[in-house]
Amino acid sequence: MSGGLSVGIDIGGTKVAGGVVDPDGLVVARARRDTPHRSTSPSVVEDTIVDVVAELIDEAGDDVVAVGIGAAGFVAADRATVVFAPHLSWRDEPLEANLQRRVPVPISVDNDANAAAWAEWRFGAAQGHSHVVMVNLGTGIGGAMILDGQIMRGRYGIAGEFGHMQVVPGGQRCECGNKGCWEQYASGNALVREARSMMTAGSPMASDLLDLVGGDPSSLTGPMITEAARDGDATATELLGEIGQWLGIGIANLAAAFDPGVFVIGGGVSAAGDLLLEPARATFRRHLTGRGYRPEARIVAAALGNEAGLIGAADLARRDALERAAAEGA
Incomplete structure (x- = not known):
């Protein structure tokens, strides 16, 4: 696929990450801002997006043909409105229209997990697969499905919100x-x-983690836990294993519903690699419906890391721009 450079923006619960992406999926320039967490003003997040886009377009120049937005929320089927964003303040937010008034090139909006899955299918771990389910573990859980090269968005655009399946009634x-x-x-x-x-709770099992943050539990982060587990901390390893077990249970349910050939696990937590994925695979096998009598989907780590969302958003925006140009020229 050709068509010049495009900008991809990945909006998460804690950050707005952007990049200039070429037609081969390579990120050639980057910018990032913190998301005002739980901001009560949608315009604050919008201003942050526009700021990142302006920086990247200034750097890339006239070669940018489109901007793609991967939004962490329910994006309507028209790919213009964010219906609901659990970790942000958007409610029926006309994001495409609001941004298009302030950005000089065409805007495309999609769910951030859809964008990440598209990137992995086009350039990453899901290349060559016809039936793909992606699970993104970050602030929450996002998800997406690709069938024969098409993102399955559902009737109302909200398919793939796997993180909000209820697995523990009253939990x-x-x-x-x-x-x-x-x-x-x-x-x-x-x-x-x-x-x-x-x-x-003062558990002696967590004493090393408490020392790691100087006695302040509020300063502990997920990457710190992952790094501690890599260094052999037993409690950090156990905690990641528990997350992996819950991951495996959910994936087994998704396999029963969708029967994909591959599950791609992305998002920040996936950086833990096999510390997370091995417990997930073991639990998946124990809970898979018809285990032992059916083919098992592979469970693999995403190949594009935290940049999958912005790469996919940029590539989808480029594709949309090319399709519009072709339609106008027909």
């Missing part, structure tokens, strides 16, 4: 308003919550 309260959602047990937030809980 942990989720930011979406329900209780017991999968992302409350298998996400980065869940990992940090469980570790901090052990620390504040």
Whole structure:
């Protein structure tokens, strides 16, 4: 696919990351800003996006043909409106129209997990697969499905919100308003919550983690836990293993529903690699419906890391721009 450079923007619960992406999926320039967490003003997040886009277009110049936005929320089927964003303040937000008034090239909006899955299918771990399910473990859990080269968005554009499947009735309260959602047990937030809980309870099992943050549990982050596990910390390893077990349970349910050939695990928590994925694979095999009598989907780590979302958003925007240009020239 050709057509010049495009800008991809990945909007998460804590950051706006952007990049200039070439037609081969290579990021040739980058910019990043923190997201005002739980901001009550949608315009604050919008201003942050525009700031990142302006920086990247200034750097790349006239070669930029489109901007793609990967939004962490429910994006309507028109790919113009963010219906609901659990970790941000968007409610029926006309994001495409608002940004298009301030950005000089065509805008395309999609769910951030859709964008990441597209990138992995085009350039990463899902290349060559016809049936793909992606699970993104970050602040929450995002998900996406690709069937024969098409993103399966659902009737209303909200397919793939796997993180809000209820796996524990009456369980942990989720930011979406329900209780017991999968992302409350298998996400980065869940990992940090469980570790901090052990620390504040004074568990001797968490003493090394408490020393790591100078006695301040609130400063502990997911990457710190992953690094501690890599260094051999038993409690950090156990915590990642528990997240992996919950991941495996959810994936087994998704296999029963969609029967993909491959699950691609992305997002920040996936940086833990086999510390996360081996417990997930083992639990998946134990819970898979018809285990022993059916083919098993592969469970693989995403290849493009945290940049999958912006790469996919940029590539989808480039494709949309080319299709519009072709239609106008027909």
